[in-house]
Amino acid sequence: MGIKRALVSVSDKTGIVDFCRELSQLGVEIISTGGTKSLLSKEGVPVIGISDVTGFPEILDGRVKTLHPTVHSGLLAIRDSAEHQAQMKELGLDYIDLVVVNLYPFQETIAKPGVAYEEAIENIDIGGPTMLRSAAKNHAFVSVVVDANDYSQVLDEIRDGGDTTLETRKQLAAKVFRHTAAYDALISDYLSNKLGEPLPERLTVTYEKIQDLRYGENPHQKAAFYRKPLAAVDSLTNAEQLHGKELSYNNINDANAALQIVKEFTEPAVVAVKHMNPCGVGIGESIYEAYRKAYDADPVSIFGGIVAANRIIDEDTANLLKDIFLEIVLAPGFTDEALALLTQKKNIRLLKISGLELAADRKSQYVVTSIDGGMIVQESDIHSLTEADLQVVTDRKPTEEELKQLLFGWKVVKHVKSNAIVLAKDDMTVGVGAGQMNRVGSARIAIEQAGEKSKGSVLASDAFFPLGDTLEEAAKAGITAVIQPGGSIRDEESIKVANEYGIAMVFTGVRHFKH
Incomplete structure (x- = not known):
């Protein structure tokens, strides 16, 4: 059949003039709209305006121009269907063999600092995705290009055989649906965030x-x-x-x-x-x-x-x-x-x-973790503490230096795999115990790593102590202060052990599990 007519309408005009000039030289008739048509005409590329094809003007500030039966019948007609051929002939319609479209720059628009909501909405493309989807659905007969990186391959195939191969059309169609899906996902995400619906009933992510x-x-x-x-x-x-x-x-x-x-x-x-x-x-x-x-x-x-x-x-x-x-x-x-x-x-x-x-x-963002058959989504853990947030639960209060080291250790322990224990001293970690099946095991690893440095250090735990055994280990190692969430039904046991050894302990009321 070959490519005889192309519909071109692009927001990103990179490479479009050279591409269309060569299409024209290969005998392809080019139909275009708005700014794309103006650019091609200015550069001397033969081009037909969309209104000359549809018999209907571009209206509503360009919002309606390609949403027309003349366009979409030319894209969607099944070329080897006698019934479709007869209808096209009866209505005086012609086929469109190639669509070259990229979309309004919605992502670039919402990336601008302080962009107005109305401007973002105005940059949601309607006609473009509709043409792309029509052409991609009918890829058995129609070539569709959404990425300027594909211009050269399409030209090469037209030069060689007058048309693209079916395999190429399948690949181009798949790229189109990936592109439009990502475009819609970004719009959905923007609107959901504006409405304060970060965890909606359907979540589509794009990367x-x-x-x-x-x-x-x-x-x-x-x-x-x-x-x-x-x-x-x-x-x-x-x-x-x-x-x-x-x-x-x-x-x-x-x-x-x-x-x-x-x-x-x-x-x-x-x-x-x-x-x-x-x-x-x-x-x-x-x-x-x-x-x-x-x-x-x-x-x-x-x-x-x-x-x-x-x-x-x-x-x-x-x-x-x-x-x-x-x-x-x-x-x-x-x-x-x-x-x-x-x-x-x-x-x-x-x-x-x-x-x-x-x-x-930094602001909280949503973190996606894949599981077999699905995914789980949560806010990122950016919770932070100040001295005012701490509750002293032991007879001895932490010294000013101990408080400084406890807050330092707390910032680190939230990023260690649970069960997590961090020993801190002199503005540095001296022992880290991570990912053990019980908390006292993590404490022993951290204490062993610290060696003599454990004496006079402080201990941070990402979650509460279910038993007093971790405090016993801390006392033996010479640890002087502890920060932990609290909240165990056996908190009193840990507090009692801490008091026996003169360890200062503070509760945060917040845990930091990291799996």
Whole structure:
């Protein structure tokens, strides 16, 4: 049959003039609308206005122009149906063989700071998706292009055979329905959020691929990295990779874990992560001091880990970083001298993430976790505490220094896999116990890791103590203060043990399970 007529109407006009010029040279008649028609005419490309085809003017400020039987019969007619052929002939209608459409820039519109609701609504495309869906449904006969990256392939096939192949039309149609589904999902999400319905009766999410990954968690698993539209500027999906080989699936998970922890702090902070758990966290007057503390927290586990900082990496800090093997260093930036040092290491990945200094101002977002056959959705855990939120439940009150360390430990423990125990001292972690089946097991791991540093340290627990055994272990290790949610029916047992050993204990009334 071949491609003889094309309908072209695009918001993003990248490459459209050259594409249409070559179509015309290949004998394809081009129909167009509004701004696209004006551009093609200005550039000397032969073009027919949509009103000349429909016999009806573009009306209502361009809201109605392609929503017409002349257009959609030309797209939807089954070409090898005698009945359809007869109806088209009887009504004097002609076929449209190629549709080239991209949509009003809804995503770009709502991304603008302070955009008015009315402007967002005006940028919801109606005619475009309708044409795309009609053409894609009838892909047995009609070619449909929604992505400028496909222009060259379509032209090549028309040059070679006068038409696209059925396989290409199937691929183009599938891309169209992915595109329109994502477009509608974004509109739905915008309207639901405006109405305060973040967990509606139907939830459709959409993501755009950043890159294919070499493999997933293990080499036999396929994987890719996707970004949510309008993701926060300080998210990992918006990181700029300055150096190093491609990120792996596990790199991405670990880097995201490190990023979420370092966002807890406004003062200079460094976080080291292995297998999505922090192995060292430190804060200081400078990023150099913070890194020294994060490293000293666990010099063994940091090897081969991920390091996140919330300040620019300077030369002095880079000199320390380059002395060990690290998978990733992520930060708001790197000085020229730091980059010169770190890029000497071929495989280290250096990621620049904007906005980390302001991360304490972050807002809650919704986190999606897939399960077999479905998914679960929850708010992200951005709950934070101040000294005023704490309830002292023991005879001895924490000292000012203990309170400082308790709040530091609490910021870290919420990011450790449950059951979670963190020991903190001198603005750094000295022991971390993660993911054990009982809380006392996590405490013993943290205490063993800390060794002599456990003396005079404080302990943070992500959930309450069901028994007094964790307090017994803490007392033996020389821990002086504890922060925990409280709320167990056996709280009095823990309070009694703490009082016996002179341990100061505070309740938060909030737990931080992390599974």
